[in-house]
Amino acid sequence: MVSDYKGKLYLKEKILEYLLALARTKKETSLESDTTKPAKNDMAHIKGLQDLVDLKISWDPLTSQIECPVTGTTNKSLCYLRSCGCVMSYAFINELSNKNSVPTFPCPLCEKPFNREYDMVVLNPLSDTHLMGVNNDSYEKLKAQHLSHSKRSLKKSKKTKSKIGSGAQESLDTKKRSSSESCASTTKKQRV
Ligand SMILES: [Zn+2]
Numbered sequence: 001m002v003s004d005y006k007g008k009l010y011l012k013e014k015i016l017e018y019l020l021a022l023a024r025t026k027k028e029t030s031l032e033s034d035t036t037k038p039a040k041n042d043m044a045h046i047k048g049l050q051d052l053v054d055l056k057i058s059w060d061p062l063t064s065q066i067e068c069p070v071t072g073t074t075n076k077s078l079c080y081l082r083s084c085g086c087v088m089s090y091a092f093i094n095e096l097s098n099k100n101s102v103p104t105f106p107c108p109l110c111e112k113p114f115n116r117e118y119d120m121v122v123l124n125p126l127s128d129t130h131l132m133g134v135n136n137d138s139y140e141k142l143k144a145q146h147l148s149h150s151k152r153s154l155k156k157s158k159k160t161k162s163k164i165g166s167g168a169q170e171s172l173d174t175k176k177r178s179s180s181e182s183c184a185s186t187t188k189k190q191r192v
Helices: 012-029 090-099 129-144 154-159 161-177 182-191
Strands: 078-081 087-089 104-106 113-115 120-122
Touching: 078 090, 087 090, 090 120, 120 129
Parallel strands: none
Antiparallel strands: 078 087, 078 120, 104 113
């Protein structure tokens, strides 16, 4: 499963298909009709893997619902950390981050550092305007730092506009090969 900055969940296979189709359409229509936008407008903000984060989800074996591995809750609001993709209770991580005086501290599950100001993404806020606002605010803070949802630099992708399509395809292929270690490879890329 992957998720966008709005906290929506997507099946990874489906979104890869969507991105490949998108890259293909862009190639075909890149020079002339830039006005043909993808039909699915609710996914218009997803232009590549930089707009998605791989989630590490714990499932309740009985109900097959997503559960927080720390508190064991399934019915309360869940969130994930943008930096590592770990999914946990929003109330739990909120409480934890309020106790910390520094903005950046390790994820309670995998210990990868995250920033409480903009790395917490509420899962499926649906029509809850407050929680939707939380996600939007975080995303704005990221954009101000020229980072994508998955915290990749936005400058790179904007530099060569004509190559975006092929670039997306390349990264998709790479991602397919190493989907299991995607978290680790993302880290490497960021550090380089
Ligand atoms: Zn984590």
